[in-house]
Amino acid sequence: MDGIHDLGGMQGFGHVQPLTAAPPFAEPWEGKAFVIGALAARIAGTNLHAFRHAIERVPPPEYLAGYWNRWTIGAQTMMEDSGILTDEEVRARAARLSGRDVPEPPPPTPHKPQMASGGAGNLRSLDTPPAFAVGDRVRVADLDPSGHTRLPRYVRRRAGTVTALRPGQVFPDTAAHFAGENPQHCYTVDFDSRELWGPGAEPFRLFIDLFEPYLEPGP
């Protein structure tokens, strides 16, 4: 989906933050937020891809209101989708924890998604041969799905060169929607910065991992 999360190449965000040696959690609630998110897929009967997609669906103002904010809302969304809890329940509990005596709505009925798992993790071996080889020229397909994808906008329709064949992996575009693991070959593709950003671009090379369905033979 063309969401706020697809940030590559967007302009207007200003200076990068300074490099600091800050600990992983600035405040105790951030640690708790991390764990809830890390366990959310297990609790909701979903997967890592569904979690990423839930974070992508966080409305842009909330997405930009901080990392642990979007992480937590994403975790909650995924649990709502599986009928583990509702937003009304969360808000009522938050009000009660703040000392307001509001009624609590009843919990929903869980309805976790059903999808066969091909094993732990996301690496899978494939029986089909890869369509592309190292050195091949490829062009990124003009895909614009409204669901989850790991194809960022900024490489769409651009031409590059395959530099590595990576391990086969669960296809995020289908797994996030519980439509099957559908494992795919994955390639690292090398783009010249001028192919991405025009002749005036800073000279550099951009490497990105792209799944086979994202690629077509290139010029």
Add this chain to the structure above:
Amino acid sequence: MTSTPDHLDPALRVQALASLLTERGLIDEATVENFIKTYEQSVGPMNGAKVVARAWTDPGYRARLLADGTAAIAELGFKGPQGEHMVVLENTPTVHHVVVCTLCSCYPWPVLGLPPSWYKDPAYRSRVVREPRQVLREFGLDLDDSVEIRVHDSSSEVRYMVLPERPAGTGHYSEAELADLVTRDAMVGVAKVPVP
């Protein structure tokens, strides 16, 4: 930033979620505390620093690390979530690698722990794939124009870690002393390991 009319303070949301999930037996205090302690104390850039120091002192290990990052990193006992397939990128005087995840904040947890704030921030994620030399300069790393910059966008389950250059004047350092010099920022590629 209070962003939308129905914005709930994230700390309060977390408290409410934890309360509901605990009540339903879906999480428990001990698991939560254990998880937090793991990522505060045992999984962090000190792991990656050991990998780097070993590669600097053992040419055989360095070769294995660059050929099969996952296996070589596992030799030192580091593996787990967000490190299923590791690729190690070697910085040299002529080629400088830098890693980002533009779509979320993918990061090699077993060797670097959880990502720092700047890595997850929209400014870094949007800009480093468009003007990396300028971004590195803002971070304080001014690379010569002759250095080729290679930006790696972590868009699949492959995770990248940079093997930085060993700083000058460290020939007599032990492996443990070298590990103490290695920084998280150098292993993402936004800094060099400082000369001691």
